[in-house]
Amino acid sequence: MHAVVFAYHDVGVHCLRALLAAGIKVDLVVTHQDDPNENVWFGSVSKLCSEQHIPYVTPKSTELPDLIPQLQALAPDYIFSFYYRHMIPAQILACAKIAALNMHGSLLPKYRGRAPVNWAILHGESKTGATLHVMEAKPDAGDIVGQVEVSIGPDETATDVFAKVSQAAVSVINTVLPELVLGRVPRQINDLSQGSYFGGRKPSDGQIHWRQTAQQIHNLIRAVAPPYPGAFTDWQGQTMIAARSSLEGPFPAELNLEACGIQVVDNRVFGICGDRQALEILEWFPAKTH
DSSP states (O other), rough: OOOEEOOOOHHHHHHHHHHHHTOEEEEEEEEEOOOTTTTSSSHHHHHHHHHHHEEEEEOOOGGGGGGHHHHHHHHOSEEHHHHHHSSOHHHTTTOOOOSSEESSSTTTTEEEEEHHHHHHHHOSEEEEEEEEEOOOOSSTTSSSEEEEEEEEOOOOOOOHHHHHHHHHHHHHHHHHHHHTTTTTTOOOOOGGGSOOEEOOOGGGGGBOOOSSSSSHHHHHHHTTTTOOEEEEEEEETTTEEEEEEEEOOOTTTTTTTTTTEEEEEEEEEEETTTSSSSSEEEEEEEEOOO
């Protein structure tokens, strides 16, 4: 079996290794230029390709159509997408003789679209996972090929959960590879009515609105905790990043639960929320100014 792989991030590294271990011949990898600011917390697909002597390219999104003649000539059995960041044109998907398959970081059909781990935490989910599905022109809409669930702990951050989802992705690919190697693609319906589509998130979406409930604000802090841009609030004329919080009491009796916002008691920082509940900010620091 031959494959062309679009890959990035830890998921790209782990899943590409799994394909190679299963004996699939990877004829080309399409990845992104490594960002030195991001590499501190995930692996490099291009480095793996260099180590394994796999040809790779790093085109811009506008350059993807230029790959069509090359992919038509390669005529791979499969095209895989493992956390590749650009939409892959339908003409490229059509180059796969058997199927084009994408790994998505949620339990499809839930949390289709961008930033699925962050959105799941933001909405207070207790579980998410990784799903391998057939790629269609519409994002995250094709049949489900394999799926593995992971738990989301009440205080886990997006980075914590993403690490679990990365391992779940490897479990998914290893589970279905024996069938794929035989040219068989297991399929089950991806019922889009049972989930929603979410767009990308901007750093400005991390602003804390103290009128929200304590649980909602705790979820926001977890969902965008560094190395993501972070949840932020103003305090004494300075923008502060709230990196870690706790809903566990007991809380000081001196707190005024009628006044939303930051209160400092005995050198401990608390946020009073719209439901008149407190959360403790365990770690915060000034935002970088540009």
